[in-house]
Amino acid sequence: MSATPERPVAIVSGATGAIGAATSRTLVADGHHVMIGYRSDADAAARLTTELAPHATAVALDVTDADQVDAAVARAQELGTVAALVNNAGMTGDDLLLRLEPERFDRTIEANLRGAYLLTRAALRPMLRARYGRIVMVSSIVALRGNAGQVAYAAAKAGLIGMTRSLAREVARKGITVNAVAPGFVASAMTAELSEEARAALVAAAPMGRAVLAEEVAHAIAHLASPGASAITGVVLPVDAGAAI
Secondary structure, three states: OOOOOOOEEEEEOOOOOHHHHHHHHHHHHOOOEEEEEEOOOHHHHHHHHHHHOOOEEEEEOOOOOHHHHHHHHHHHHHHOEEEEEEEOOOOOOOEOHHHOOHHHHHHHHHHHHHHHHHHHHHHHHHHHHHOOEEEEEEOOOHHHHOOOOEHHHHHHHHHHHHHHHHHHHHHHHHOEEEEEEEEOOEOOOOHHHOOHHHHHHHHHOOOOOOOEOHHHHHHHHHHHOOHHHOOOOOOEEEEOOOOOO
16 A cells, blocks of 8 residues: 655645535545645635635646646645646536537537646656656546537546546556546536536436535545555546446
8 A cells, every 4th residue: 555645735626616625625634735726716716725724725727728737736746745636627518419519519628638638747747756646537427328418528528537547557557546536416516507407317317316415526536546545546436326327
């Protein structure tokens, strides 16, 4: 079992959303200093940082901006050892395929998939030097089972799974694990953009017949980001009230 480095820092992108905020709280409780990465909601990031003080630092982190990504990872290294990365930033671009303009498709892929590539690439360098790291991708149950009207989102989230499994093989002997969680329907600002019918269908698809709590996803992420998960890599863990069954 790998030991946690001294002064472990966890970078969480999209940290002001429901899953990101819950994950930040859980990682702080587990002993990390958390970098609260946010794209536009500086007020929410400030509130969360104050709540978690002195164990959190807010940083502007638009994962589609390579300069911001590099600056955020550099700042994380100033705070301690980059021990964990949670690729949680994302957006929806939902519509039926024939109505989905190429520009909206591209934006969805860029935010959910290319952004994770940029941030992982930047964070991987200090992890390789330390020979320790925990990378967790936040995918989605729709990557596994599909959902009408979510072609772009499902494609991006499925891409994260391919990235997870391929990178896990690349760094398996370097003390670095790479895993993904696949949440089911979680009530959040992002899922609020779905139609009422789509939300009801996602809940109905779960044998437990309920939505997933952001805190439940956060606990799964925190375990995969912990030293105790040192033998778990390349895994896609559904946190979905049974929807993947």
